Amino acid sequence: MVKGLDKNSASSQNGNISIPHIHNGLRANKSTSIGRQHVESEESLNSVVNFPMAPFEVGNFLTGKYGTTQILSADESTGESTQRVTLKKGWSAPIGHFNTDIEIFVLTGKLRQGGFLLRDLSYSFLPAGIPSGPWVAEEDTVLLWMPDATPTYETQDYASLEQIPENSAYHVKMQHHERMDEYLPAHELHAMKWESTTFLPPGSARKSLYTNKKTGRATWILGLVPMWIEGNFYAGHPTIEEAYVISGDVQGHWSMSDDPFNRRYAIMGKDGYYWRPAHIPHGPFWTEQGSLLLFRTKNRLDCYWMLHNPDITQQDQTRLQTALGEDKSV
Secondary structure, rough: OOOOOOOOOEEEEOOOOEOHHHOOOOOOOOOOOOOOEOOOOOOHHHOOOOOOOEEEEEEEEOOOOOEEEEEEOOOOOOOEEEEEEEEEEOOEEOOOEEEEEEEEEEOOOEEEOOOOOEOEEEEEEOOOOOOOOOOOEOOEEEEEEEEEEOOOOEEEHHHHOOOOOOOHHHHHHHHHOHHHHHHHEEHHHHHHHOOOOOOOOOOOEEEEEEEEOOOEEEEEEEEEEEOOOOOEEEEEEOOEEEEEEEOOEEEEEEEEOOOOOOOOOEEOOOEEEEEEEEOOOOOOOOOOOOOEEEEEOOOOHHHHHHEEEOOOOOOOOHHHHHHHHHHOOO
């Protein structure tokens, strides 16, 4: 734990995670084992920029002197999390490997990882055990840090090597690693083509960043044109789902964590965020400005659908009765 933080703060030191600031209002009984908890509120949807900050530390990799974190969601028992991390220009780390899978999405700045440059809107997937580095923050950098568990960074096997990119890329633990084909050192959004979505209406498209072909786990970018509308239905999924707004807005009916089965209207803006468990229905949604979002799911994203308003005329019953009453008074 980080000393001096109050009960509403976040901490991420030596892998410890404390996140009471994002669980306020959660209605599930405390004895219910739900692991990573539902994060979806007016505060998180509006923007996470003002979430509490704490020193960000990973042994052999980063100290709080060079990094701060805002914990957006986490499983406090395993360390699986999504964090908004800021790295100071000049930070560096040697060649090493992590003990768990890690996803990185750079929002702003420049971060060099070995022979690859992660800059504005770039993504990297690092499977556990894959050598990476050396690392250098060439600019102040803001990124989403998404480990599958509390990470450690092992450097001992590489300590005698000259710290140049070739020595991580050519290393036997890279070239003969059983998951080498999953490693994505750098995916730049600006270089990727848009793909059609499978179930959203026209005006939406995606850029696929990572997909696990066995489990269906996926990370992708969703793009929505201005004035896109989903329709008169809402949906649920048999998988967790999380999203971060890179730009634009998403309006609609959200399944807030303090009352998830009674959806209510809110606007999700730039730097807005949610992490939603499986089988929590949500929507419908639309956008005024258009939107660019980072999405992640733990399994394949299948959908089941329900009508938002069973009245096929899409007239709100209260408004209809009011109009009828006004008509009688004329």
